Every structure is written in C-alpha cells, then in structure tokens.
Amino acid sequence: MKAVYYSPVSGTVKLNITSSDGCDRSADLITRLTNTVRYSGLTADQGVITLYTDRQSLKRIILIAEELEMSVSITEKKGLYFLFSRYSARTGILIGTLLALAVIIFLSNIVLRIEVYGNETISEKQILSILKDNGITYGTFIPSVDLRRAEISLQTSSDKLAWAGVRRMGFRIIAEVSEATEKPPMISKERPCNIIADRDAQITSISVQSGMLIPMKGDTVRKGELLISGVVAKEFRGAYYVHAIGEIKGKYREEITVTQKLTDYITVYDEPFTNRQLNIFGMTIPLKGSRQLTGKYELSAYTDHIQMFTLTLPISVTYTEVMPYHKETVSYTEEQALEIAEEKLTAYENNILTDNHAVILERELTANTDENSVILTADYILEGSIGRQSPIYFDVPSDSSADLKD
Secondary structure, rough: OOOOOOOOOEEEEEEEEEEOOOOOOOHHHHHOOOOOEEEEEEEEOOEEEEEEHHHHHHHHHHHHHHHHOOEEEEEEEEEHHHHHHHHOOOOOHHHHHHHHHHHHHOOOOOHHHHHHHHOOOOOOHHHHHHHHHOOOOOOOOHHEEEEEHHHHHOOOOOOOOEEEEEEEEEEEEEEEEOOOOOOOOOOOOOOOOOEOOOOEEEEEEEEOOOEOOOOOOOEOOOOOEEEEOOOOOOOOOOOEEEEEEEEEEEEEEEEEEEEEEEEEEEEEOOOOOOEEEEEOEEEEEEEOOOOOOOOEEEEEEEEEEEOOOOOOEEEEEEEEEEEEEEEEOOOEOOHHHHHHHHHHHHHHHHHHHHOOOEEEEEEEEEEEEOOEEEEEEEEEEEEEOOOEEEEEOOOOOOOOOOOEOO
C-alpha cells in the first residue's frame, strides 16, 4: 500500500465503499486496490470500507468498485482544488480574487513608505532629495531601483555622513545613516600658557591652581597685562613652563548705549488663513479654498497622513497656517521711547551680562534726545572674570626639556 499524504493544493478525498447486494466483497476490493491506486488509512467494518486517496486515483477506485458491484460515497473533500471548484461558476468572485491578488503583489513591489533613521544635523528633506535623484520616491517600482548605488550616493553626498545604508522591507524603503562625530578641540593642560587681563580692571579676588601670580588683590591692571605667569622660576637658577590655571576677578567699567527712534515701524498681523494641499506619491495638489501667497507672511505647517489599519499610505494632506503681516509707522512720545529703551536695556542685562556671569555693582543712566530718537546710556561698574589664556611659544631643546636657562 502506498501512503497518501494530504495535499492542500491538488486535494484529498475520504471514501466509504459498500456492497450493493449485501455480499461482503471487502477482500476482493482490497486485493484489486493493492499496488493499483494510491490510498491510506484503510479500515473495514461490517462490510464498509473507509479509505483516503488523492483526487487523481478517485476515478480508478470508482471503476474497480463498479466492477465488483459496490457503491462509492465521498464523505469528505480537502484542498484548494475543491475550494475553488465551488466558486467556478461565480466568475465575479474569481475575478475579484485575482484582482485583489494582483493589487497586493503590485503594492508590495512599489514604494509606499520611505523611512529615514539616524540623521541629526542633516535634514530628512535633504536625504529624501538624494534618494529621489537615484530614482527612489513614492510609487517607484522597487525591483527597478539600484539600492547599492543609492547607498553610495547618500554616503558621498556629505562629509558629515560616516555611513549610510538603504534597504527594502516589503513596500518600505529604509534609509539609515550615521553622522560623523566632530571631535571637540582638545585643550591640553600640559601646554604652557599665561593668563592675561582682557580688560582694564581692579582685582577683587584671586584663585590660582597653577602658575605664578603677578599682581596682588586690590591692584589695577591694564588690558593685556600678565596676571598669572606660566613661566615659574626655580629656587636657585632657571625656570620651567607650566599651564597657568586660575581665576582672577575684578571690578571694571562698561558703557552701553541704547537708541529708540521717535518714529519707528511695528509689525501688524492680518487675518490668518489655512491652505491645504493633497500629497500623493510625491505630487502636490492644492485643494479648494487655498490662496496664493503674496507679500510678507509667517508659516507653520503640519501633515496628516492617511492610514489603512497600521499601514501609512503615501497619501497625506498638508495644512499650512499662514499669518500675513505688514509694517506700519508708529510715533512715540519721548516718555514712551524712553520706556522702550529701558526695556531693551533690561533685556541686555538679563541676557548678555548674566551669560557672562558679571555682577552689576553700580549703574548710572543718562538720557538724551535728538530730533529723531531718545538715546539712553548706561554706565556700569561690574564685577566678573577678567582673565583669559594666552599660549607661550618657545623652541623645545633637542633633549625635550622645557626648562629655561639663565
């Protein structure tokens, strides 16, 4: 007996064979079937023979049973052949199924989604533009695209990219990049340097970790004057170089002038509106109600993607919020102009001076007016760091010694 395995495509049937006249001819049937047809799972119970066979052997079994005056009944059918045969007369279902399969195959071979990963300083728009130059855009037939060529073009497009990879995952094209990390400038603490004054000031506090202090607390120094020397004298003879480290704080004067015109221009925003456009396979189509952009305006946009279940389709609607504006002339009184100038001065103090860690000890304001503007002058006495590093350049002796000789 040859074993018959269930075939999901061609089909398998289960048969019950019984004698038509009540005589038990099971032995004769089994003898005729053995080595003649393919079957399996044969059982005989009270003159009823049950077996499994494939669709190709079914006609031969029926013919043998008829010769032995036995009847055959099919109790079970399995396989795609029998499934589709039920709908063979329903051409609409068949055509619809074939069209659905064709659409699935087609959609799985065109670009429906492009994903970019790993970019930080390089914009996604720039990467998509490079991919488009290599034929990769929404709706592209994927088998016609050279992904390796796209990788090379992407990697050589910018010195900021250390690596780039382009691969396919179903209907998605995934572009992964790795940006080169810029090495921060190394400031060697072994490199000899001085600390010099970067402004005229009176020293209020001193903190020295390395080097030789030149002036003392309370001394007045000029811009460029040496504060901490990187050349340190030895006890008996000669000197050696060090990297001067320390913080010198001092009081210094600074003057800031702010001008506010009596006749100025202000920005006036007009009625905002929203433009909409349909994006489909890389094409943009303005939708009804969108206006032409003219004059000066500010924009803010967001895109709403169309989704089918968890799949993001290459179809979206972009909403652009447009805020038109124009400039208008405005006139101020001297008091109003002075108030605006004081606001500008306060912003300077809160931003520039705070960022420089300077402390305001005294402030004297002087306001003057000419034909066109109010001029506000602030005379500050500040306290803050007054030192900056200045490298020491020298010729290194052949024995690599950095000592200075008398």
